[in-house]
Amino acid sequence: MRLLNASGCLDALTALEVARSLDVFVTKTVTPMPRAGNDPVRIAEVDGGMLNAIGLANPGIERFCGDTLARLAGLEVWVSVGGFSVQDYADLAARLDGEDVAAIELNLSCPNVDEVPESVGEVVAAARAVTEKPLYAKLSPAVPDVAETARAAEAAGADGLSLVNTIRGLALDERTLRPVLARGPGGLSGPALRPVALAAVHACRRATALPIVGMGGVATGRHVLELLAAGANDVALGTILFSDPAAPGRIRAELEAELAAHGFADADNAVGAAHEADLPTLHQRSRVRVEKHLHTGLNVAG
Amino acid sequence: MRLLNASGCLDALTALEVARSLDVFVTKTVTPMPRAGNDPVRIAEVDGGMLNAIGLANPGIERFCGDTLARLAGLEVWVSVGGFSVQDYADLAARLDGEDVAAIELNLSCPNVDEVPESVGEVVAAARAVTEKPLYAKLSPAVPDVAETARAAEAAGADGLSLVNTIRGLALDERTLRPVLARGPGGLSGPALRPVALAAVHACRRATALPIVGMGGVATGRHVLELLAAGANDVALGTILFSDPAAPGRIRAELEAELAAHGFADADNAVGAAHEADLPTLHQRSRVRVEKHLHTGLNVAG
């Protein structure tokens, strides 16, 4: 079990110590061209969570590779990439293939990319064709059947799943009743997303043999344990990092206590515990998974 | 503006006084055949909401029409119907066409009915062909683009939209880490759903001219006002009825105070307030809408 940050929820360049307290640093989504992102206001707190409409602000792949990446030396880096066409993703994956990055996360929940399984499969296949790097498909839970999307990603050659991205929400200003965010709606993250994330991880664990990075509303060690039990192999922290940059250490300690209380020798032993008995093939699948990935150099035994 | 209950959140036969405190009573979804529903446990509280997996328990359309409907005399009744094929919906709509019901709500978020716009359009068109009753299409927000689904429903002849149904969530038992609900995942309702409902109503108001029944996490008059501002014409109460059967009266009083504080003459004046200025055609659309529906006998001026 590795602890990651969720893409867009940490900048290692302004908070190196936080990045170092994680096993993997995931970048904010990088697009082919630089993007300034949306106008402010970009964030709002709502009951049970927060909304964001950052708009994929990033320096673009060239400046990212030429400048940012060098400054991340010493960290295990996953690069999140996003585009507006299948070709965009292929270009981004090809560009990163020769760089010193541990994995590529395909952000398949961009506002302008349809989340239907067909296009997820196409995007993954196009990236798969041009890189040896482990490919994680990051999926939206806002689909009729996320397991179907996961199967499409697996069939197209994804090495793992990142579950889940935000779902669309809206907040209105207390006084004016107009949308708080300049863009109108935004992505809902935090506590309200947690049951949704658990359901998505649970469904995808039953549908595929891919390793899963679970995320969505994680704020405590107990929450990590539940994602593991639902079927996640690794867990990412998002919104919690905003209020508590020391969360990784605290959560690891809480997780240890939870694991001990539930009689698990370690975190990896808890993976899939919510399925035990009615998902007998899980362990067999895990073994297959481990072997499949050994040659990629990526430790997915978790 | 009318206040309704959300389908599946009130039984007028066990709580007539609550049904009477609403403008419209919406039935639990009725299917072609009787259904016992899922095994218990069927409900669980989660942070920010609750999960349910009732499984559309209902007496089936024949016993509903022959028995239940007569006992609802005196109430304005909307019948929610659900099926597992396009033909099911057509049969249900045809069966209800001659009955004393004010509208039919097509529950298009059944677990076994794909929520893709094509099939929503097909279902609505099939029902439209066999009934004169006003048809409300109840949509799931767990789709990549709910506005597209709404447009499909409008094109196929829907008279209104009911937004939103629950989204999939999972809860694990504190001790065993197994799913609390016998079925595994369930539908998430309550506070966590409110920003999602607001976003869906907001998006559909921009995409179609159909009247909208807004719902999702409403617990106060302020929440009603926000749904109206986002574009709902009517509002339904779901989960809040479980903790507070007197909610309709309380919420109406709170809404009056909110409307006064914001300078609205009445609730209908607040409809679309979140869009004002950037949605100039809204009022024109409302007028069209009113005329279109006058002949159906359904008051949709709200």
Next chain:
Amino acid sequence: MLTRAAHSVTGTEAVGPYTLLRIQRGDLDPGLPGQFFMLEAPGRLLPRPMSLCLATESELAFLIDPIGPGTRALCSLELGDRLAILGPLGNGFRLDVERPLLVGGGIGIAPLPYLSERLDNPPAVLGFRTSWHAEAAALVPNAEVVLEPIYVTEVMPAGHDVLACGPAPMLEAIRALTPHAQLAWEAPMACGYGACWGCVVRIDGELKRLCVEGPVLDAAA
């Protein structure tokens, strides 16, 4: 009538591992023994069903086992706190019985003090896990107490009209022994008045709402 109103806490006291929560009675109707109330649990979305344990002129009291977030919140209430209460709800025990015997297990004894009072203190048999839990037996007059590994079904005298409340395995065992018993069951409830269809249990082979048909059911059903 579904009446729901805020009431003040007049006191709480520990009874073994349980908490006895006393509420100002006001114009609350105590209903029949075995009926229940939905109690607002501070900080939680849904109310929690609780059987009435004791009724005096000025107070109603509930005996609560803190097993989860809702019951823990209820047990943490303090003098003067207010909580919304809905009830009485459901069907209680029929009191027209000739030779009543009260049988309770664990927190299942909650409705028995009020039931005992209404039946003029008939004999009772109560089972508990430990002597700490058995402290609650003091609330029920004329009670014989057994501790695990002895079960109430081993010491229940024959020839009585049994009125029982306790964990499902206990009720199943009683049902097997005495087909005429009245049994008070539990199920997770969101609403308590028939609105959510969450509380179903199998009755006569069908899934029926416990809050509407029960919580007290005839053993034969």
Next chain:
Amino acid sequence: MLTRAAHSVTGTEAVGPYTLLRIQRGDLDPGLPGQFFMLEAPGRLLPRPMSLCLATESELAFLIDPIGPGTRALCSLELGDRLAILGPLGNGFRLDVERPLLVGGGIGIAPLPYLSERLDNPPAVLGFRTSWHAEAAALVPNAEVVLEPIYVTEVMPAGHDVLACGPAPMLEAIRALTPHAQLAWEAPMACGYGACWGCVVRIDGELKRLCVEGPVLDAAA
């Protein structure tokens, strides 16, 4: 270093419509005037950015305007309550100025008491909406106070190094007058340390993170 730790409230007092929240200093570094801290707001998901208002050996104090749920929660804290605090964060005022003039508007005076102390009580011009709001001027020595409809820009003496904090229109007006001013801006912030990209403002024509580049910026930028 991003240090976050829980600190105790040592007192609160009303200052006009605002609340001065005093916190046990412990080993908190007060940082430079104009830097800010992220304060845990009870019951809210995200912390709220607050400028340091006063620093003594034993206490740090924040002046808070209760304008929404987070600030209302902070103003309701009581003696002995604990809250997590992260900071100091961002870039404060440069103190190497020759003829400092402090300019503040409304709650924007929050960082000025500490700034005044560090600059040996230079002259200050403060603007407020009402005389009730102007009660907060007592926290800033050597201050001239104006009330609407008079604006600070009408009474600002020329030839000074302006250090200002206040509502955006006030800062814009000052920027137009004095290109060398140092201005402390505000933006909604989720994290305060560069992680969320929520706090962007237009700087040199580009959208930049205010928590990283500011909150104090040169007027020319």
